[in-house]
Amino acid sequence: MWKRIAVHYPVWFETQPLAYYRRHSASHTSTLIRSGANIANALRAIEISESYLPKAFATQLSNQARKNYAFVAISTARRMLAMSDMEAAIAQIWSGLNCSDSPEVISSLISLLKSIDSEKFLVELSNYAEQKQGNETSQSALTKLYQALEEEPSDLKTTSPTIVFDGVAFQILEKAGITRVWTNLLEEWIKNGFAKYIILLDRAGTAPHLSGIRYINFPAYGYGNTEGDREMLQQICDQFGADLFISSYYTTPISTPSVFLAHDMIPEAIGWNLNLSVWRNKHHSIRHAAIHIAVSENTAQDLVKFFPHISLESVIVAKNGVDAQIFSPASSEDISSFKKKYGIIKPYFMLVGIDDNRKNRILFFKAFSQLSNREGFEIVCTGSDSLLNPELRNYTSGSVVHILELEDEELATAYSGAVALVYPSKYEGFGLPILEAMACGCPVITCPNGSIPEVAGEAAIYVNHENADELADALGEVQKPSIRKSVIAAGLKRVKQFSWSQMANTVSSALIDATLLPLKLKDNNLIIFPDWLQPEEKIGWELQAVIKAIATHSENRSITLLVTTSNISYDDAELFLSSVTMNLLMEEDLDLSQGPEISLVSELGEIQWQALLSHIQARIILSYEDKDVIAQIRAENLTSYNLEFSL
Template sequence: MNKDSLLYPQINSSRNIENNLNYQKIYPIIVIDAIFFQFYKTGIARVWRSLLEEWAASGYAKHIVVLDRVGTAPKISGIRYRNVQQYDYSKTDADRIMLQQVCNEENADLFVSTYYTTPISTPSVFMAYDMIPEIMRWNLAEPMWREKHYAIRHAYRYIAISENTARDLAKFFPHIHASSITVAHCGVKSIFSPAIPEEISSFKVKYSISKPYFLLVGASTGYKNTILFIQAFAKLTNKQDFEIVYTGASFLSESDRKAFLSGITIHKLQLEDEELKLAYSGAVALVYPSKYEGFGLPILEALSCGCPVITCANASIPEVAGEAAIYVNDSDVDELTKALSEVQKLDVRQSLISAGLSQSKKFSWSKMADLVSSALQSAAANIENAKKASAELSVHVEKFERQLLEETIDSSQFLNLVSGCMNLYEIDPEDESVLADLRLIRKRIANFWLSAAVEELESLYLGNIGKAHQILQNSAFKKTQLTEVEQTFVDELVEKLAKGLDNSRAINYRLAAMLYCLENEGDRTHFPNWLQ
C-alpha cells in the first residue's frame, strides 16, 4: 500500500523526524467515505464535490482522507485519496470492519460518510440531506434506509443542509438534541449565472427548441409531484404556444401524454452544468411543485440564472426561494395554471428575476464549507475533551471507590457520605463525577442487601444503612438512565423477583431492587410492615 510520506514517516533521518513532528500538528484527521459517487451523480454528489473543492482551495484538505470506492470519487487536486473496496449492501458488517481498520491506520479522529456507512467505533458525524423515506413512509426495512438509521444512531454529531431537515431529523429521532445539529445550507456554483441571448439561442437551436418553454429539473413521479404541472399546463388557454423541457427520469406515461399534452413538443435532455445554465436562463420558468425537499438545489440554480421559479411552500423550499418565487398549493391544479399564466407577464417576470438574483447571493459553497469544517473541528475538540474528562473521571472513581470501601456501611460516616453526595447531585444533577459516586454507593448498598442475613434485615433497615437507602430511593437520582453494567444487574434482579415470596431471599432482592426504580418490585402487601 502506498502511504503518504508526511502521514506515514519512516523515522530514520532528521528530515523524517521533522515530518513526523509536522504530522502530529495536523489535528483532527477526518476520514470521508465517498460512497455516494459509487452509486449516483445527483445532487448529493454535487454537494460533496463542491465541499472538497472548497477545502482543497482553502487548505482544510490537509485534515481530510477521502475513501475512493473503486475509483468512483471525483479527483480533485490537493485531496488525499485511499482506494477501498466496492460497497455491497449484503456485506455491511464486513464493510464496517474494513472502515474501522482504515480509520485505525489513518489515526482518524472523525468519520463522515457521504451516504450512510459507518465504522465500528470511530466517532462519526452524520450528514442529513432529507428525511424523505420517513416522511413518505417508504419501506424503512430496505437495506439503504436500515443503514441510514444505523448511521444516525451511531453518530456523535449531525449536520443538516436545511433548517427543515434538522427539524425533521430531531422529530424522527427525539434523542437527538438540537444543539448537536449544525445547519449548513448548500451553495451554488459560479457557473450558474444569467446567460447572454446568443448563448440561449444556440442552445435552443442545438436541441430543436422552437418555442418558449417551461423547464422541469429532476422531474419524476411521487413526491416530485410532476403530475400537477402536467394537469395545470393542460388547462392553459395558450398551451400551444409553449414547449416543455425536462431533465430526470421519465415521468409521463403514454396515456397521460394523450390526455394532457397532445400536440405539445416535449424535450427530454441530459445536461451538464454548462448547458443546464442555458436551459435555466432561457426558460419561461422553472416549475418545481415538489411536496418535500431536503434543500432544493434546482431552485437555487434557477434563481442564480435569472429564471423565474414556480414552486410549493413545502419543507425546506421557502428557506431557499425566500420571497423570490411564486408559491402554489401542491394539490391545486387551478392555482398552478394561474401561476403559469401570471409568469408570462413581463412585469411579473422582471420582478421575480430581480428578487431571485438577490436571493441567490445568500448562498455559497464557501460558506457551507466553512460551516461544515467548523462543525467537524468542534466535534473533534469535544471528543478530545470528553476523552480527557473520562480519564479524569476514571481516576476520581477509583479514588472514591477506595474511600467508599474504607467506610463501615452501617456507620454514621457512611450515612454522611451518602448525604453529601446527594447534596452535590441536587446542586448539579448532570455532574458526571457525582453521578459516578452515587452509582458506586447504590451498588454497594444493593450488594449489602443481597448478602445480608434474612433475620438481620429489619434491624439493619432501621439503622444507618436503611437511612442511606431511603435517601437514594426517594431522590430523582433513582430515575437516571442505567449504565450497561447496571442494566445487566437489574435484569438479574427482575428474574429473581419473578419467583415471588416462595424464594427465601425475596426481601433481600426487593431491597436491592427498590434502589433502581423497578416497576416489578413485588406486591408491597406481602412484605413485612417495616418495609411497607
C-alpha cells in the same frame, strides 16, 4: 502464565480495569519497552503457543497474533515519540517488523511516518536494523515499507486531526443532488485549506479527482456485505489514526466517532418502505453519529421528529449553496446556441428531477393543458433519461417535450432561457434546483412544502401542490413582463444568502468540534498545563489541590477540567491522575464520580486548539507549568485564575 491457566480452567476476561499501577521510567516494563524486548518476548510466546493450538487453525491464529503485536509495537512507538524518546520508538518499530510484514502493518507504519519527520526516523531505523539481528519477516517488512513509500503520493501527509471521508455516494448515486453537494464541499475545502485533514475513500475509482485531496483506493460498496464493509472502514480508520469519520451516503465504521449529514428525511416523511437495506443503513448511521448536521431547518426538525433521542438544539444547520461561477444568467447568444443545439424553437417551461409521485410533475402537465396558448410553448425536462409517461403525454397534445441530460454549464443556460422553472414538489429536504434557477435569472413556480420556503423565501410564485387550476393561473401570470421582472429580481437577491463557502465553513467547524467530544466539555471549562518533567511529588500535590478546589466548588457538576499531556504519554498521565483522585477519596473522602469532569488533552492540531480555546473560560495557573505549550497555542490570552476562583 495466563495461557497455561486457560488450558486447564475457564477464563473470564473483564474489559474494565480492576486495578491501576503507576508506570515509571525505572520500572521493569519501561526497560523492556525501551529495548523492544516486550514485543520480542510476546513473539517468542506466540511461537511456543503455536504447537498447542489445533493444527487446522494454528498458523492462522498465530499469524493474526503476530500482526496484533506489530500493531501494539506501532502504537507504543507513537507514545514514545510523544515523549520525545526516539530510541525507544525505533526499538518498538523494529520489534514490530519482526512480527509481521502484512499490508495492514505496513500501512499503519506509513500512517505513523506521515505524522513525524519521516526522513530522520527512517535513517535511524536503517542504522538500528544494521546493528540488530532481524529475521526474514523484518527484512521483508523493510523492503515492503520502502516500496510502499516510493509509491505513496508525495502530498499524502497526515495532519491532525485526521478525518476519513467515504465517497460512497459517487459510486451509488453517480450524478445526483447529494453528489453535487459533496463535490462543492470538497472544492471549497481545497480552497480554504481544510482538505489537508481529509482522507477520501475512493470507491472503485468513482470519486471526482480533485487536486489537493488525499485519496485511498477502496472496494465498491454492496448492500449484501454491510457488516464486512463496516469492518473494512474501521480498519482504515485504525490504520490512519482517524479522529472522525463522515460518509457521503450512510456508511459507518464500527467504533470511530462519525458525523451524519442529513440531506432530507424523504423516506420517513413520505412513508417509503423503511425495511429496505439503504434506509436501515441510514437509520444505523443516524444512531451511530456523534454529531448531526442538516441542510435546512425543516430537515433538522424532521430528523428530530423521527429520531426523538436527538435534541433540535444539537442539530447543526448548514444550508446548501450555489456556484455563481456556473449558475448565473447566460447571454442571449448562449441561450440561442443552446436552443439551436437541442431543436428548441418556441419559449419553454422547464421541469427538473425524476418523474415520481413526490416531484408531482403531473400537476404541471394538468395545468399546462389548461393554457389557452399552450401550443406556443415547449417543455424541457431534465434529470431523467426515461421517456415521458404516457399519462403525461395526454396533456401535451400539440406541444414538443424535450427530455435532456445536461451537464451543469448547459443546465445553467437552460434555466436562463426558460419562461420558468416549475417545481411542484410535495416535499424537499432542501430544493437545490430552485436556488440554481434563481441564480440564472429564471422565475420559479413551486409549492410551500418541506424546506422550499426556506430556500425560495418571497422570491417564488407559490401554488398548492394539489391545485392544477392555481398552477395554470401562475403559468399565465409568469408570462407577464412586469411579474417576470419582479420575480427574477427577487430571486437574484435571494441567492446571495446562500454559498458553498459558507456551508463548507459550517460543516468543517462542526467536524472539528466533533473531534473534541472525547473531552466532554461542559458549560464551564478550565484548563491547566502541568510540567510533567517536574518530580512527581510536586506535580501530584498541585494537581490534588486544583482538583480539590474544583470538586468542592458549588458549580462542580458544570465544570470540566482539561489537563494537557505534553512530554508524557496519555496512559501514564491517566494513571497518575487516577492515583491523585484515589488519594482525594482516601484522604479527603472526596468522591469525584458526580463531578467535575476531568479530561486529558493529547495530540491536538492547531485547528483543534483554536476551536477548543473558544470553549475554555479560564486557565488555572500552576507553580510548575509547561510554558512552551502555553506560548505555542497562545493560551496567555485566556482569563487566568489562581487556586481560589469563582465562576
